[in-house]
Amino acid sequence: MTDLILYSHPFSSYCQKAIVAFYEKDLPFTQRMLEDEGAMAELKAVWPFGQFPILKEGERRFAEASIIIERLDQISPATPMIPTDPDLALEARFMDRVFDNHVQANQQRIIYNALRPEGQRDPLIDQEARAKLETAFAWLNDLMAERTWAAGEVFTLADCGAAPGLLYAHWTHAIPKDLVHLWAYRRRLLARPSYARALDEARPYRNYFPLGAPDEP
Structure with a gap:
């Protein structure tokens, strides 16, 4: 190979x-x-x-x-990140877009705005992005009430992105504590060996986070 x-x-x-x-x-x-x-x-x-x-x-x-x-x-098709079942594959791709476009994109809008010189920051960008994260968190909480992973019962492409997406989103705009299903999903992601390994490799760079990284994961 x-x-x-x-x-x-x-x-x-x-x-x-x-x-x-x-x-x-x-x-x-x-x-x-x-x-x-x-x-x-x-x-x-x-x-x-x-x-x-x-x-x-x-x-x-x-x-x-x-x-x-x-x-x-x-x-390496033996462990597919996109399910072979067409309906599950479509759901995995859809949820991948949700985490990229509605979680990560809005989290990054807040970060990029914070990196601007103080006089050039736009409070409207911050407000809009935080409101959209709140909407995404609530929607995901309802969805994850009946799912183990983003697209169902199998770990997929969508979960690969959800793990870092939710980690940094929470660091940027805290996930409300009453969203218990989303919190449970986040804990499963943090415990997944593949992501635990990737996160451990990122730890030496936590001081890079512009808003200040919290002590907890």
């Missing part, structure tokens, strides 16, 4: 999403740490947007965490 090289950083939520899939599949890979200027230059040479992770497989390059995970399913 061609060597798999992942351009990534352990603290990035989208990199963790891809790394969880590698660990679920027990699939070996080499991580090119993007703290290395040479690695970032290599990444930008094939993906000028400069976003990560990027998977290098021989002469092929794959961008976007969800696409990388789909490629990993093609390489």
Whole structure:
């Protein structure tokens, strides 16, 4: 098999999403740490947007965490992150979009706004993003009342993204304590060996979190 090289950083939520899939599949890979200027230059040479992770497989390059995970399913289909059942596959892809577009995207809007110089921060961006996170949390709480994992009873692509997504979302805008089903799901994600490993690798970089990382996971 061609060597798999992942351009990534352990603290990035989208990199963790891809790394969880590698660990679920027990699939070996080499991580090119993007703290290395040479690695970032290599990444930008094939993906000028400069976003990560990027998977290098021989002469092929794959961008976007969800696409990388789909490629990993093609390489190692024995542990599918996208179910083979068409209906479950559609649900997994849908829930993946929910966590990317309604959890991670709004969490990151708050972070990017906080990183602006103080006089350039937009309080409306912050208010809108926090309101949307509240909506997402409540919707997910109702959904997870009857599910073990995001798409049902099997760990999928959606859970790979939900684990870091909910971790950083809670750090940014606390999940209300009365959303007991969402909290139970978050605990299951934190206990999943693949994510526990990825999270442990990210711990040395917790001081990178712009709002200040809490002591608890």
